[in-house]
Amino acid sequence: MPAPGRRRRARPAPPRDARGPHGARRGPRRVTASTSAPAGWGVHGQTLAVAQLRADLAADRLAHAYLLTGPEGVGKATLARRLVQAIHCEAPADGVDPCLACAACRRVEDGGAPDFEVVAIGGPCDEESHRDHAADNSTRIRICQARRLTRLSSLAPFHAPPHHAPRRIFVIDTADELQTEAGHALLKTIEEPPASSLLILLATDPDELLPTIRSRCREIALRPMPHADCAGALTESLGLADAEASRLAALARGRYGLAVRLHEDPSL
Template sequence: MADVSALDGAGVPLGGNAWGVFGQDGAVEALRRAIASGNLAHAYLVTGPDGVGKGTLAHRLAQTLISPSAEDPTVPDLTTRVARQIEADEMPDIERIALGGVCDESNHDHAADNSTRIRICQVRRLERVASLAPFASPRRIFIVDTADQLQTEAAHALLKTLEEPPGQVLILLLATDPDALLPTIRSRCQEIPLRPAPYSDLLAVLEDDPEVADPVTVARLAHGRYGLAMRMKQDPTFAVLRESATTEARRLARASRNERFDFAERFGGAWYRERESVLQTIDLWREWWRDVLVAAADAAADLSPEAKAEATRCTPADALRALRAVQTAREHLLANTHAQLALEVMMLDLPVLTGDVPAGRGERETVTAG
């Protein structure tokens, strides 16, 4: 699963809620109320940035429905074999549909063909399995991870299932960019937005974790997302890559026109060799400018000191312009626009800021060196 739950070494939930989804108390309590009242929707759309807890929330909901605590049916019993199977995506009545996942076509290998979209054949498998009675539990649960990456044909096929869902089926869509979904899909789901936790809250938890060597840096780079913080804890190189990408975003905002175009040429060439790495960098730029925008619009926002400092050097309009430029470049790249051209347009649209940028702890040479 993509996100990491907030449990201590004894399996006790952290973060103020009974499911251990850090920073998402409101979402957890809303779902617990729906379970208690018997008013659970047939489909939910869980939205929010990568690492914020979407996958953890979906798994906790599934665990609660299939392996509830004897004392409180709105809380999962995580000690059972079934709960552990769900955590590991090994429970037969719970199926995860994601990029590179399985379908019913014997000659398809989506993991090997580097699929960048969820294919219609994968959704057709969902339709087929959804029509079957549950194997070992009261219902079937489908977790559509990265639902915003559905092929157009796959999205329309999924819509048919959402319009006429079997009674024993629950569908959970997880999306970073809900605007990429068909409006008709969104209208048939109950939306649960997850938002990053305040910087100070995440920092406090990381400071209490003896395995986090540099909690201040991890909290800053995680942008309020516990799942990302845990990835950096487990793989320190991930933190270095994130810091390097943030440093690049800040440097580009201070670079000359020629420097920007030189970067666009190298980065555009990297797109054809290291597509996923380039997308990851662009997504990190998007996160950075989103934080700067919030800090520029609200001086009291609980964000990292670096984002607040950058916000003093630009207006909210500047930060919004940068965010839109990065997002547009991402969309153009995925639409197979010429990579260098898409990036040059982004460079022209970025604002020009002043002030020095501190040197990052690592550079993404494989991406930026061309």
């Protein structure tokens, strides 16, 4: 087991439950939930969610659309990024665990990966007459952004990852913030997804989504961690003193990502 502070850069040990040569693509593998997520995913407290995505990857049966739900700061965006990294990684352990160290994993982390776009408030669109949405105080994801997603998702992927099928991947962060018209525009793409597209919708309140969108997605719920587990993860990963880790875990109500943000910026 690597020391906590070096875990991100260390090559993760192959998990017990998914044996096989590194990087090899074989038939379906048996993947079961264990008490902690494999090191390569670096997502705390979301063992079942990680297990489902690993199983889908191992069986080569990814959905065309996932819906990751849970309160803010619980780890939805991180988990979505890890899935993209698992697909793009140059040397995924057991074919499913991103190494987080190769050039492909780092490009995803930095937002510069090919065939991968995060659709969020203020993001780009194709309308030349539109001003920069990042500067126009947009409060929703606009229909022009949804149209851009539809156009890009219909194009052949540009990049061929070495261990998984090429895909155009979009993370919608968050789907709660879609304009109503943007949601309807997106629905067509979700109902008839291009073969090589993968949409990952994040939502804090999935009940607010169009039911027709929600029903087309493979839904994975992320939940806050028990207080002791969250505090323990903070101590292990950030080297915090027990009392400080416990305080942050309580403030964040078990949401690991929020606890980390509170640690980094106490003014939140």
